[in-house]
Amino acid sequence: MTTVRILPEILSNQIAAGEVVERPASVVKELVENSIDANATQIIIEIVNGGKSLIRVSDNGIGLLRDDALLSIERYATSKIFNKEDLFSISTMGFRGEALPSIASVSKFILVTRTTDSDIGTKIDIAGGKILNVSDAGAPVGTMVEVKQLFFNTPARKKFLKSNTTETSHIADAVSGMALGNPHVQFRLFLNHKLQKSFSLSDDLFQRSVRILGRDVAGKLCPLEFADEFVRIQGYCSNPSVTRRSSSKIFLFVNNRLVYDRGLIAAIFQGYKGRIMKGNFPLGVFFVEIAFDQVDVNVHPSKKEIRFFNSKPVYQAMSETIDRALSCAQDNMTSYSQTPVFSLDTGEKKAVETFEFFDADVYPESISKIEQSIIEWQTPVIQNKPVENQTDSVQKQKEPACQQALPQPPGYPVPSVNPVKSVSPALKEKPVSFSATTKIIGQVMGTYILVETQEGIMLMDQHAAHERIVYEKLKRRYQLLKVQSQSLVVPETLDLNFKEADFLSGILEELKGLGVIIEPFGGTTFIIKAVPVIIDEKEIKHMIVDIIEKALVKKDRFSKDEWLEQCLILMACHSAIRANLKLNQTEMETLLADLEACENPCHCPHGRPIMIAWTKQQIEKLFKRVL
Numbered sequence: 001m002t003t004v005r006i007l008p009e010i011l012s013n014q015i016a017a018g019e020v021v022e023r024p025a026s027v028v029k030e031l032v033e034n035s036i037d038a039n040a041t042q043i044i045i046e047i048v049n050g051g052k053s054l055i056r057v058s059d060n061g062i063g064l065l066r067d068d069a070l071l072s073i074e075r076y077a078t079s080k081i082f083n084k085e086d087l088f089s090i091s092t093m094g095f096r097g098e099a100l101p102s103i104a105s106v107s108k109f110i111l112v113t114r115t116t117d118s119d120i121g122t123k124i125d126i127a128g129g130k131i132l133n134v135s136d137a138g139a140p141v142g143t144m145v146e147v148k149q150l151f152f153n154t155p156a157r158k159k160f161l162k163s164n165t166t167e168t169s170h171i172a173d174a175v176s177g178m179a180l181g182n183p184h185v186q187f188r189l190f191l192n193h194k195l196q197k198s199f200s201l202s203d204d205l206f207q208r209s210v211r212i213l214g215r216d217v218a219g220k221l222c223p224l225e226f227a228d229e230f231v232r233i234q235g236y237c238s239n240p241s242v243t244r245r246s247s248s249k250i251f252l253f254v255n256n257r258l259v260y261d262r263g264l265i266a267a268i269f270q271g272y273k274g275r276i277m278k279g280n281f282p283l284g285v286f287f288v289e290i291a292f293d294q295v296d297v298n299v300h301p302s303k304k305e306i307r308f309f310n311s312k313p314v315y316q317a318m319s320e321t322i323d324r325a326l327s328c329a330q331d332n333m334t335s336y337s338q339t340p341v342f343s344l345d346t347g348e349k350k351a352v353e354t355f356e357f358f359d360a361d362v363y364p365e366s367i368s369k370i371e372q373s374i375i376e377w378q379t380p381v382i383q384n385k386p387v388e389n390q391t392d393s394v395q396k397q398k399e400p401a402c403q404q405a406l407p408q409p410p411g412y413p414v415p416s417v418n419p420v421k422s423v424s425p426a427l428k429e430k431p432v433s434f435s436a437t438t439k440i441i442g443q444v445m446g447t448y449i450l451v452e453t454q455e456g457i458m459l460m461d462q463h464a465a466h467e468r469i470v471y472e473k474l475k476r477r478y479q480l481l482k483v484q485s486q487s488l489v490v491p492e493t494l495d496l497n498f499k500e501a502d503f504l505s506g507i508l509e510e511l512k513g514l515g516v517i518i519e520p521f522g523g524t525t526f527i528i529k530a531v532p533v534i535i536d537e538k539e540i541k542h543m544i545v546d547i548i549e550k551a552l553v554k555k556d557r558f559s560k561d562e563w564l565e566q567c568l569i570l571m572a573c574h575s576a577i578r579a580n581l582k583l584n585q586t587e588m589e590t591l592l593a594d595l596e597a598c599e600n601p602c603h604c605p606h607g608r609p610i611m612i613a614w615t616k617q618q619i620e621k622l623f624k625r626v627l
Contacts, residue, residue: 020098020099020102020103021102021103021106021150023051023161023162023167023170024047024050024051024052024055024150024161024167024170024171025051025167025170025171025173025174027051027055027103027107027147027150028045028047028051028055028057028171028174028175029174029178030099030100030103031055031057031099031103031145031147032045032057032174032175032178033099033178034099034100034143034145035057035059035061035143036178036182036185037061038059038061038062038063038142038143039061039062040059040060040061040142040185041060041184041185041186041201042059042060042185042186042188043057043058043059043185043186043187043188044056044057044058044059044188044190045057045171045175045187045188045189045190046058046190046193047168047171047189047190047191047192048192048193049164049192050161050162050163050164050165050166050167050168050171051147051150051167051168051171052149052150052151052158052161052164052167053148053149054146054147054148055146055147055148055150056144056145056146056147057144057145058142058143058144058145059142059143059144060140060141060142061142061143062115062116062141062142063113063114063115063116063118063121063141063142063143064113064115064122064143065115065118065122066122066134069111069113069122069124070124070134072100072111073100073101073104073109073111073124073126073131074101075098075101100145101129103147104126104129105128105129106128106129106150106151106152106153106154106157107128107147107148107149107150107151107152108126108127108128108147108148108149108152109124109125109126109127109145109146109147109148110123110124110125110126110144110145110146110148111123111124111126111143111144111145111146112124112137112139112143112144112145112146113139113142113143113144114139114140114141114142115141116141120136120137120138121136121137121138121139122134122135122136122137123135123136123137123139128152128153168191171189172189172191172196172197173248175187175189175197176197176212177212177251177258178258179197179199179208179212180205180208180209180212180251180253180258180285181251181253181256181257181258181287182256183199183203183204183205183208184201185199185201186199186200186201187199199211205235205236205285206221206236209221209235209236209285212251212285213238213249213283213284213285214249214283216242217238217239217242217283219338220238220239220241220242221236221237221238221239222236222237222238222239222325222326222328222329223235223236223325224236224237224286224321224322224325225321225325226317226321228317230290230291230294230310230313231288231289231290231313231314231317232287232288232289232290233286233287233288233289233317233318233321234287234289235253235284235285235286235287236284236285237268237271237272237282237283237284237286237322237325237326238282238283238284239326239329239336240272240275240276240282240326240602240603240607240609241337241609242282242283243276243277243280243281243282243283244280244281244283245279245280245281246281247265247281249281249283249284250265250268250281250282250283250284250286251284251285251286252264252265252286252288253285253286253287253288254288254290254295254297254306255288255289255290255292255295256287257297257306258304259297259304259305259306260304260305261305261306263308263311263314263315264286264288264314264315264318266315267314267315267316267318267319267322268282268284268286268318268319268322269282270315270319270323271318271319271320271321271322271323271326272322272326272607273323274600274603274605274607275326275600275602275603275607276603276607277606277607277608278606278607280607286318288314288318290308290314293309294308294309294310295307295308295309296308296309327600330600330601330602333601333602333611333613335455335613336602337458337602337609337610337611337612337613338612338613338614338615338618438451438452438453438458438592439451439452440452440585440588440589440592441457442588443462443582443583443588444459446579446580446581446582447461447462447463447579447580448460448461448462449462449465449583449588449591449592451592451611453613455613455615455616456613456614456615456616456617456618456619457613457614457619458611458612458613458614459611459612459613460592460595460610460611461604461608461609461610461611462577462579462581462583462588462591463576463577463578463579464604464608464609464610465591465592465595465604465610465611466576466577466591467572467573467576467604467605467606468572468595468598468600468601468603468604468605468610469576469591469594469595469598470571470572470575470576471568471569471572471604471605472598472599472600474568474571474572475565475568478564478568484515484532484533485515485516485517485530485531485532485533486530486531486532486533487529487530488528488529488530488531491527491528491529492527492528492540492541493521493525493526493527493528494518494525494526494527494528494541494544494545495524495525496524496525496526496548497524498524499552500524500548500549500552501523501524501526503548503552504518504526504544504548505520507547511544515530515531515532515533516528516530516531516532516540516544517529517530517531518544528540528541528544532567543566543567543570568605569605569606572605573605573606595610
């Protein structure tokens with residue numbers, strides 16, 4: 001008797017469902033993507049008990065004929081691709097032909113569909129993967145899919161579902177993400193027979209972004225614009241003053257597909273580098289348009305993960321487009337640093353769990369390699385060309401709604417659409433002058449400088465401002481001068497364990513290039529003989545140990561640029577003037593003038609804001625002069 005056997009079709013479908021149908025939100029995602037592929041302009045999603053009892057998705061798309069409807073519930077049956085060449089140039093949301101049969105195998109499933117050429121629709125009843133009935137039915141043009149009692153025949157899967165509230169939250173976030181990526185489609189979400197979300201066709205991308213990211217960011221969004229013959233980037237990124245403690249408000253779209261890509265997330269953080277504090281996450285909506293044959297979406301059955309065939313120019317374009325947009329917004333420092341009169345935190349906590357599309361706990365420790373590759377890659381991206389002159393493969397792409405002209409949020413100029421170039425910080429354009437229109441009132445609480453501007457008043461943190469000035473001076477000096485070391489009068493000894501000693505032995509030459517001379521002293525002991533002139537010798541031992549520990553935890557190679565920057569930040573912090581140090585008028589004026597000359601005058605090297613501002617109107621609201 002043979003021990004190897006072919007699995008029954010129903011069992012193989014249930015196994016496939018484990019990859020495609022993770023939870024009710026996965027069902028909603030697959031069905032809505034099918035509706036989008038069917039050219040629907042109206043999609044209605046109905047949910048009961050977190051999707052466990054009922055999921056119904058209706059659309060006004062092109063519908064299916066009877067024969068096509070019957071084929072659609074067979075595994076690997078699809079109208080999206082036909083040959084292996086199509087697999088490497090996918091232009092649709094779905095293509096695997098697994099979603100419907102996988103969903104039908106673990107639920108009580110009903111499909112009703114009709115095309116414009118037919119007067120009668122088709123209805124198919126399935127329970128646990130078995131077809132119960134196929135009949136004619138009266139139906140409007142389009143398709144309705146009803147999924148009841150999800151996982152009723154796989155109790156082991158069902159017990160892993162969370163509470164109704166949690167599953168509902170996942171569904172709501174999934175619908176919001178797809179609505180954001182498809183502003184040309186009307187979405188309506190009903191939860192337990194009550195309308196919960198409605199996205200109108202009259203909404204543009206900016207309006208949908210505000211609805212999903214939150215009304216508090218409406219005046220704090222910077223538009224993104226970039227296009228060349230290889231990639232196009234559009235969307236909105238938040239002012240660094242608006243952050244979250246998780247990545248749930250970062251929405252990434254590649255060819256209108258909501259995706260997860262660690263490299264793009266790393267590129268976004270690279271664009272925000274020096275503007276947000278560690279552990280904080282920006283908000284934003286980022287659209288990447290690229291030729292379909294330059295991206296692989298056939299990585300995972302969920303189709304969330306992608307791979308670029310040439311990722312470096314995409315990551316470079318993303319990071320520097322964000323950097324340029326934020327630098328453009330910084331030209332008006334008063335507007336850029338505005339803070340709300342009333343706290344945006346109402347103290348109310350969300351009643352349901354927030355679905356984090358990106359893992360906030362895993363992310364920070366896992367992108368350093370990609371982040372470093374972005375820094376090291378210095379080759380400029382292909383020169384900018386008009387969008388109508390893009391390559392044929394890009395011209396063939398369906399023009400998404402996100403490629404329409406982006407509306408301009410209040411208070412922020414739209415950055416010009418220019419090619420990405422690697423620019424030395426010392427050569428970057430100086431921000432617009434504001435010192436001529438300001439008046440220093442004096443020092444407040446021994447720490448903050450009060451400044452009157454044309455728009456209102458501004459408070460500047462003297463320590464953070466001087467820290468930024470010193471940091472940029474140190475960085476320029478280090479870039480322009482050859483690395484100089486100073487020998488220690490009394491060499492420092494460094495005792496490590498075997499693992500740490502092995503790692504340090506492999507980076508001694510790289511450290512020497514930075515001016516840190518370390519020699520083995522036998523066993524796992526080393527001697528630090530010289531350090532760079534910009535580093536305090538009292539700090540070097542701690543820095544070396546910190547390098548080793550971080551590298552071993554991250555399982556990442558030694559990054560000279562990252563380590564050098566941390567050294568510069570530490571030196572700037574120790575050298576900057578402190579709080580409660582009294583400054584005279586001349587010193588405050590000099591501090592303001594030096595800050596104006598900085599590349600990034602709005603944030604200290606740690607990412608903390610240097611200044612906050614209130615407009616005249618905001619102040620008058622506080623005193624009830626205006627309503």
